[in-house]
Amino acid sequence: MLYHAPSNCKSCGRDLRDADIIDTEARQVFDLPPMAPEVIEHRVQRRRCRCGTLSVASFPPEAKAPTCYGPRVRALAVSLVIGQHLPYARTAEVLRDMLATPVSTGAICAMVAEASKRVEPFIETLREGLSRAKVVHFDETGARVRGKLWWVHGASSESLTLYFVHPRRGILAMDAMDVLPGFTGVAQHDGWKPYLRYEDATHALCNAHHLRELEYVSSQMGQGWASEMAGLLLEIKAAVGRASDKGKVALDPRLLGRYLARYDRIVAAGFAANPLPERVSGKRGRRAKSKAANLLERLDRYRSEVLRFGTNFAVDFDNNLSERDVRMLKLQNKISGGWRSEEGAQAWVRVRSYLSTARKQGHNATEVLTQLFGGHCWMPTLPGP
Template sequence: MSAGPRPSYDELAALVVVQAEQIAVLRARVAELERRLGLDSHNSSKPPSSDGLGKPAPRSQRRAAGRRAGKQPGAPGAALTQVDEPDAVVDHRPVACAGCGEVLAGVAPVGFEARQVFDLPPMRLAVTEHRLWRCACACGTHTTAAAPVGVDAPAQYGPSIAALTVYLLVGHHTPVDRTAQILADLFGAAPSAGWIAGLTGRAATRLTGFTQRLRQVLRTAAVVHFDETGLRVAGRLRWLHVACTPLGTFYHLDDKRGRDAIDVIGVLTALGAGQTAVHDGFKSYLHPAYDTAGHALCNAHHLRELDGWAEHDPAHTWAGTLAGLLREGKHQVNQAVAAGRDRLDQTVLTDLLHRWDQAVQAGYAANPPPTSGGRGKILALIDRMHGFRREIWRFAHTFTVPFDNNQAERDIRMVKIQQKISGGWRTPHGAQHWLTVRSYVSTVRKNGLHVLTALRDALTGNAWLPPQPE
């Protein structure tokens, strides 16, 4: 049997070219898979919980500041100090002279040394009985006095223990059964699980005015942070959205992640000229409908991505250069703020941006577009570094805009902790109630107020409200 015609030189050359292209594609795929295997929470946007048993040693994105650990010189101390009016005074007199041994009974003291002990008083529930007296009128009618507001049953728990219960449930993510155990251990109380579980909804229904006022405050803030994450509610994925500032936290639960949910919240839609939205670059935040406000992208995300590419392949020196420039820019801003300035020297800023553009072009040169089409992750990253330069470097133009979106990430982390402990919420209604109370607790704490007092006020119908925006 004949072997058939032999391929020509041109056919063999074409086959070699095809195979070389296939090998290049396979090598690129292998490199990408190896890169993904090396990703963790320190060099990507993956959460720390995804690191698993191979969790790397903690490594901060911060660099050495040249300061020793602990309290810095000149910083105020936090030592326990004596009070002028102690709750109780116990006198101790010497029995005999330390010199000659003479009995000192009846000798007038010449001075004293005060030592104060700060401790908890005996903890027990105080029971207040409200007696609703009846009076008989000459007309024969018996009239009973009205009960104070909130005193509705022959025996009930008061607003202070209710506030503590909500504080444990929402402020410290304590499950219902453990909350009941804590109350029993501390006070000998035995509230039912139903009473405990119902308090969050009771508090949330009395925070309508707070929620409305908080929205107004956020809409007028100069800088607002935004973020979103998935939550398990009623057995399926829903989306938690947060809009926040250093003085306020607003949570919203929605079935959608994108524009529909953002519009329902109504904060980003209300921002205008002179205001800035800080976020991680999720495309819905960058829709033209929200262009009236300025935007700033989270550079903590960028540092993780750039460090990841620089560590993956020594050829990606451009990524390390970009990460270094961001850190240098942050350092320059911090120094300028410490010196009392409100802007960078123009020559410093121009130099940083010039070197940034050079590093971006080096990234493009090292990563030409693939012949097979598509941009891929690395070119998408370089495109972002090029196309969103203004949003990335806004912190260096306007010092009131932070370097990162850590404010929103810190506020979201508290809800993720609740999900880790409880595994999710059984109903969207219950989840939103929890989030409403968590918004209140977070905002109260940010404003330096006493959380338990604020929760007690909320449960008695007098919730604290953020100051009215001017």
């Protein structure tokens, strides 16, 4: 605490060192102390017992070599690379400027690989938690690995996040991620067909996607049924919100019945406005359908999945949770680009799963990384059965 007093009267110039203090105004300045690395030298001793046996002490886990970086430096480096999307070279520059200690890009790469290895028990626990969760959101987005298009798959709940990178987008990748096989909860997604092949799960479709498509059909194709359907979906969403606020777990059956009847009438009106095109003589195969017809077919065939949020209050109206979780991949691509190796990509998404889950559960990312490098892998709290 520092005190600042006027030295002389601004009117007559008299010395104010012995003047009465009338009041005090306070302001606080938050700053960092000068940063410099703390070097701790560890020495192990060898001692010989009277019986002649020679005993040697052990170095602590962080002292892995004659000179090495401690848990906090490693945690900061990995946090910058994976939490803040900095390239390795820029991370090395930041660490050099902040700590006045050079850290090579090769050392930072080794730190990320070490963190990936250390989170192995966390990843297994995470898969277990998601596999038995009541609702899990799924999404995928493209990424570059070795200059080629790969896919980062995400499985998310309110408290858990798992990322997985694979050269394929569909069933092979989903099986390898090992959440959807045998999953019996509600899988919420954008309606991409490979998700729907997992028949043990109950499915819920993202209505944010439907609203965008309905807006296009309404504004660009001039079809009134689309605006009616968008209005109905939003009306049901509002009704679910009001019921939830009152502590209810389901809509009134009569109200739900009226919504379902309106839904069917709107779909029927849509089909009337979009008849199947006549088959061209001599041409084989499926007849081409308009965007409106394809949307109608989905709304009709997957009515239960579209309206799952209205019959199960644990299900969201949209898949925004998962979309938010995979959106950071777009940021990663813009700032740092892709990965040069599969091992580097897998290490990145595994550690990112660790950080994202920790943040969701109220933990500081750098602190859980410090724990990790200190020999303690933080484990998430899993949802109850």
